[in-house]
Amino acid sequence: MSLLRVENVSKHFGRLIAVNGVSMIVEPGELRAVIGPNGAGKTTFFNLISGFLTPSSGRIMFDGDDITALLPARRVWRGIARTFQITEVFPELSARENLRIAVEVAAGYRLRTWLSSSADGEVRARVVDLLEMGGLTEKADRLVGEMAHGDQRATEIMMALALKPRLLLLDEPTAGMGDQETHDITQLIRKLHQTQKLTIVLIEHDMRVVFHLADRIMVLAEGALLAEGTPEEIAANEAVQAAYLGKAA
Amino acid sequence: MGAFNNKRTADAAVWLVLLTAPFWMQWIGGYTELGSRVLVMALAAMSLNFLLGFTGVLSFGHAAYFGLAAYGAAMTIKYLVPSTPLGMLVGILVGTGAGAVIGAMIVKLRGVYFAMVTIAFGQVFYFITFRWNNVTGGDDGLTDWHRVPIDLGFTKLDILGNPELFYYFILFFFALSLALMTILLRSPFGRTLLAIRENERRARFLGIPVERHIWLSFVISCFFVSIAGTLYALLNNFVDPRALYWGQSGNFVIMAVLGGMRSFWGPLVGAVIFVVLQDYVSSHTENWESFIGLFFVLIVLFFPRGVLGIFKRKVAQ
Numbered sequence: 203m204s205l206l207r208v209e210n211v212s213k214h215f216g217r218l219i220a221v222n223g224v225s226m227i228v229e230p231g232e233l234r235a236v237i238g239p240n241g242a243g244k245t246t247f248f249n250l251i252s253g254f255l256t257p258s259s260g261r262i263m264f265d266g267d268d269i270t271a272l273l274p275a276r277r278v279w280r281g282i283a284r285t286f287q288i289t290e291v292f293p294e295l296s297a298r299e300n301l302r303i304a305v306e307v308a309a310g311y312r313l314r315t316w317l318s319s320s321a322d323g324e325v326r327a328r329v330v331d332l333l334e335m336g337g338l339t340e341k342a343d344r345l346v347g348e349m350a351h352g353d354q355r356a357t358e359i360m361m362a363l364a365l366k367p368r369l370l371l372l373d374e375p376t377a378g379m380g381d382q383e384t385h386d387i388t389q390l391i392r393k394l395h396q397t398q399k400l401t402i403v404l405i406e407h408d409m410r411v412v413f414h415l416a417d418r419i420m421v422l423a424e425g426a427l428l429a430e431g432t433p434e435e436i437a438a439n440e441a442v443q444a445a446y447l448g449k450a451a
Numbered sequence: 452m453g454a455f456n457n458k459r460t461a462d463a464a465v466w467l468v469l470l471t472a473p474f475w476m477q478w479i480g481g482y483t484e485l486g487s488r489v490l491v492m493a494l495a496a497m498s499l500n501f502l503l504g505f506t507g508v509l510s511f512g513h514a515a516y517f518g519l520a521a522y523g524a525a526m527t528i529k530y531l532v533p534s535t536p537l538g539m540l541v542g543i544l545v546g547t548g549a550g551a552v553i554g555a556m557i558v559k560l561r562g563v564y565f566a567m568v569t570i571a572f573g574q575v576f577y578f579i580t581f582r583w584n585n586v587t588g589g590d591d592g593l594t595d596w597h598r599v600p601i602d603l604g605f606t607k608l609d610i611l612g613n614p615e616l617f618y619y620f621i622l623f624f625f626a627l628s629l630a631l632m633t634i635l636l637r638s639p640f641g642r643t644l645l646a647i648r649e650n651e652r653r654a655r656f657l658g659i660p661v662e663r664h665i666w667l668s669f670v671i672s673c674f675f676v677s678i679a680g681t682l683y684a685l686l687n688n689f690v691d692p693r694a695l696y697w698g699q700s701g702n703f704v705i706m707a708v709l710g711g712m713r714s715f716w717g718p719l720v721g722a723v724i725f726v727v728l729q730d731y732v733s734s735h736t737e738n739w740e741s742f743i744g745l746f747f748v749l750i751v752l753f754f755p756r757g758v759l760g761i762f763k764r765k766v767a768q
Contacts, residue, residue, distance in 0.1 A: 252656070278658030290656070292649035303646045307657050311639040312664075358653075365658065 203266060205230045205401050206251070206369055211260030213246050220246040222425040223260070228369070233395050234403045235416035239445065243425040244405045245287060248373050251403070252284045253277045265368070281368035287377055287405075289354045293347025297338050297357050300346055301329045304364035328364070336360035336390065352383030356390060363394060370394075372404035376411055384408060391415060413437070421445075465716055469622060473615045481727075483614040484686070489726045490621045491682045494628055496706035496718035498675035503704070504712035505636055506668040507648030511566040511700050512573030515553075516673040518695030519576060520546030520680030522587060525690045529596035535610065535685065536601065542681035543674065549576070550673025551666075558662045558669065570697050577695040592691025610685075621682050628675050633715070635671065644668050676703075705747055711757025720758050 206228040213221040221243040228234050236244050249255040251262060253274035262270045269277055292300050305328045311317065317325070333339045336356045341349060346357050355375060362370055375391060376384040388411050394400050395415070406412045412419060412433070419436045421428040423445045429436060436442055472486045499513045524542030528534065531541075557568050580587045587593055598617075601608040610617040635641050643664050646654040655661050684690045693699060702725065710721025725743060732739035754761050 274655050275658045275660050278656060284656055286652070290650055290653040292646055292653065294649055295645065299642070299645075303642045304657050306639040306642065307659055312643050312659055313640050315635055315638040315640050317639060361653070361657065 204228060205232075205265055206403070207263040208251065209261040209263065211247075211250055211257040211262065213243075213250055213255060214258045219425050221250065221257075221422075224422065224425075224427050226420060226427075226430075228401060228403060230368075230401055231399050232401055233391075233415055233417045235412045235419045236403065236405045236422060237407075237409075237412055237419060238422035238428070241424075242422040244422055245373060246425075247422065248284070248371055248403075248405060252282060252371055278365060278367075281366070282371065283362035283365045283367035283369070284371035285355070285358045285362055285373060285375065287373045289351070289358050291346045291354055291358050291361070294345060296343045297333065297346055297349070297353075298329055298342045300357055300361055301332050301364055302326075304361040305329055305332070308365045332360045332364055335363075335393075337386070350383070352379055352386055355379070355383075355387055359387075359390065359394075363398070363400075368401060370400055370402045372402060372406075374405050374407060376406065376408050384411065388414060461716070465719070466626075469625075473618050483618050485726065485730055487614070487618045487621050487686055488730075489723050490618070490625050491679050491686055492702075492706060492726050493719040493722035494625050494682070495676050495679035496703050496710070496722050497629065497632065497715075498672050498679060499703045500707040500712050500718045501632055501636075501675065502668055502672040503707055504714075504717070505641070505648060506644040506665060507651075508665055508668070509562075509566045509704070510569045510669070510672070511704065512569030512571075512697065513672070513676050513703050514695050514697065514699035515569075515573035515576045516546040516550045517676045517680035517683065517699065517703075518580070518690070518692070519549050520677035521684035521690040521694045522580060522593065524681040525593045525596060525684045526586070528599060529593065533599045535599045538599075538685075539678075539681040542684070543677045546677025546680055547670060547674040550677075551670045554666050554669035554673070558666045570700070573695060573697050573700055577692055577697070580692040580695055588691070590692060592689055594689055597688040598685040617686075621686070624678055624682060628678055632675065636715075640664075640667075705743070707757075709747055709750055709757055711759035713756060714759040717757050717759045724758070 204227045206226070208224065208226040210223050210225050211221060212219065212223050224247060236247065238244050246255065250257050253272055256271060261268060264277070264280060264282065267280070269280065292303065302325060305325050306312065309325065311321070333342050336359065338353060338356055338360065341353055346354055349357070359372070359375065372391065376387050379387065391402065391404070392415060395402055404415070416433055418431065419433055420430045421436060421442050428445060429439045429442050431439070469490070473483050476483060476486055495513070495517055499510060502508050502510055520542035523545035524538035527541040528538040553572050557565060560568055581590060583589065598611055600611050608616060608620065610620050643654065643659050646657065646659060647661055647664060651661055680694070683694065706721035706725050707718040708721070709724060710719060711717030724746070728743055728746065729739055732742045750757065
């Protein structure tokens, strides 16, 4: 069964139609990229999936359940985690504390006022693992707000991963980054996808990243679905070239 | 590790100062009751700061719960049973209960809207106590009652006649409250509050039901400020509507910000400065509030993280 099934969703803001009847099916273990020119409705589409916005019409199914009207926190509990275009972290806490909060919430400890030493040990060990996986071990005790952009983004991605998501949504993970940072984050995403068998949907502007990572690509233009297929199919698609790739080049 | 040891030393120093205060206060021109007043105000400011500094939510109406608890204690002792513990219990229940009900109505609001609505609810209670003359004593306050010595069976605590003993009575509740706050703030639950303060959107997308946690933090904060309110009534053997006035709420905010709302001890430092300045300046001029206002403006302008923020920055450098 497909993991995520978006059925004909639309989102209107007054008279503006940001997303117009878009459908998408994501299979478990897939890495899907959503691309499109600025203003194509990519982020709005993401917000509909993560619950930041609710659709004006259409339906969203996750693992066979209708989640169209669920609040964001409840979607997280079902296994949908996300990052944002502008990195959302806890700036005045260290990377370790950032991840610790995510691990504790994921373990169902959010209302606990006390942890047994074994539970506390498990939490700490998991945080160490996540720091390691994200390449943050040496910076673990620095305030996240004082870190380089790439490290902040890595922290955010690892926080999302701490939730043990079944679907990870990444909104422009390399936005505003230099070549080296872009490369590092791309490698991190690739590693997570391959070693954790994680299903990922990402929005991305950098075509090198997209063609390097994605199993399938979906192209949005002016709020509507323009094309969908493998990277080879998309690269060869004339409508896509006209609307998007041509303009970017 | 250095920072950890520094913190331990600072904690120990604070408790040592508080434990010995009645012995040296008169040598520097103080008196025991002034120390008691500092403790009560510090507890109130720290309660507010549980919400402000550690959850990132500004209440401008905490005097309402402080004052309701004070009236709860005073009216119980005056009209129902002459018992200090029962008075405190009723006061705490009234203040916390009101906080729970009002908190539930306002947790969806943010920022200045939240602050405005907390003021508005505070003023509702203020006018009730102000107008309801035959029960609350109206503007003249609730008089003709006093705190009652406590019979523990094996000994009698004369908190009425012995001001030093009453200081330690307050210090006991102060310490108990701070211990509870510390446990809460160092727990997974406490960290979800920091998460909300730091970035509400991220907290929400970690799966924290933000409104529910803010409500809990608000109720916990009202619980502690209610303890302070009952002690305030006992300290004065009197309570009047000014305990609920929004100016009083503002004083709590000033104490927290003055001392440093991101530091655990900040509001205590703020309360010491506020209460001592109030005591000292008001014996020389009626315009003591302008002096506190001026001092507050200078601190906020030059040290936006409060008095303790100055030291923190020094340590960091």
